[in-house]
Amino acid sequence: MTSRVLAGTVRRTGDDDADLARAAHLAHSSKDLEEHEYAVRSVARALEPYCSSMNVPESPFVLDLPNVLHLATDVTGVLHEQASSLAIAAALHPTAAVCGTPTDAAAALIAEIEGMERGRYAGPVGWFGADGDGEWGIALRSAELAGPGDDGDPGAAHRVRLFAGCGIVAASDPEAELHESDAKLEPMRYALA
Template sequence: MTTAPTPTPAPARLVVRTEAVDASTLDDLLGHLPEDSPVTWLRQGEGLVGWGIATQVRTSGSARFRDADKWWSEVTAQADVHDAVDEPGTGLVAFGSFAFADAPGDSVLTVPSVVLGRRGAVAWRTTVHAEGASPSGPTPMTPVVRPAGVTFSDGALDSESWMGVVADAVRRIQSGALEKVVLARDLVATADTDVDVRAPLAHLASHYPTCWTFHVDGLFGATPEMLLRRERGLVTSRVLAGTIRRTGDDERDLALAATLARSSKDLEEHEYAVRSVADALEPHCSSMNVPEAPFVLHLPNVMHLATDVNGVVHDAATVSSLRLAEALHPSAAVGGTPTAVATELITEIEQMDRGRYAGPVGWIDARGDGEWGIALRSGRVEGNRVRLFAGCGIVGDSAPEAELAESQAKFVPVRDALTRA
């Protein structure tokens, strides 16, 4: 069932002003972030942070992307925008986080009242307010509060039960029902008081600088996977599939990286994911570059097989980056192959509501350009509780014990961000 967009009372017209600022004053973007509805999209110290809500829409169901995109088109068409910087991420920008499945789950697209951005030596501040109103005044900064007394408990399934689900999936794959399915599990963290999301965000940004640290409407994390970046006619998608845990010993990790690069199980899983992305992007591109072999991406806790797929977009005037994200979602990296069969199996056996985990998260500008990651290595804050998520690609020769160990490694970024922030 399709649900029509239900925006909060939105201004008939938004007034948007972007001005350049001294980049040296924004060396630490997160340090400028107040508690007022914060949003973030950062990598290697650059990107966007914002706060406040100038306008917002929530959508759900199978039309969640289309409804949000239509609303965004209407908002941008009416807006009065003065952009003195003209860089990706300047002018009118919305931050979004979308549900993995048609149901259950809601999706959100938010225009902050204030956005700060930095890209190389260029930095800027954008303010957004309703026509006839005054821009928001300074927002009080409160000290960041670190989570205290954090304890962890099983989510929907305990370890043994989840391994049983993996074994069930392996049997179905071996019977020929499908080629691959991605199964996720959750872990629940409980703190003594409400979690100030700025604390785990700072930890993730400093410890995983090559990932994209994000927060939109309670969902936060540090994703290594760029679903797509569309910028001035070019589109890029980073595909990750195939994982091995790091040991902390550099020599041993190099040997493990070589093992990963030769692993038939992981190469098969990766090939499915790359093929699904290339097939989804092809109708929108006049030319594409799909590398024949992946490289090994080294992260602090794990290593992945990775491939960057690039293309020249021919329909940018009519298809936004958000609609491209819809075309790509869910890729084989988060759903499986064939997609329809895999997602049906997830609904049948996973026994967990993913919400916006593994859905697109990122931002879009008034031209329709933007960056959308996959909400991985993430958690959902609800008061003093955080649900942590991790998923594993299951193929015919997957071993439940190995997949459990991989999921535990994928919990590490957010788990450490809550206990060591």
């Protein structure tokens, strides 16, 4: 099995030279590397009971996407025969990348600060077959469509609520985190335009 961990992000500029410099900065940013390490450790801890062997690379690589650059690590493992992808998805949810660590304390704080139910946001999405095989992801950079009457007002128009977020560590700058979240919303805004 393979689990790709994404944590630590910067917006792309569209200029190849500038983006190359941003990728180099991201790969050496102590703040982003710390954020990434929390996420990698949470995934490795969750997978360990299901694997007979694991490979957890010491350093991430930079994943180049159309609108952002991410720090990424592919955690791989050889699963015990009885391990199904559904059991693994349940064990991984929620990862530190979307909930923080330690999980229980972070989840309680997020619920208090966000003041809303996340619903499907940051939850596992995917498929699994009768043989236990499957593929899972996390519902990030998503949208929720509310139709007329969904909020008790039958005359209300359709509304779309977009979701994106970022990891917060001690060295996080609130303004930079806001810009990161804004960059992550870009694909959904484009899709809805």
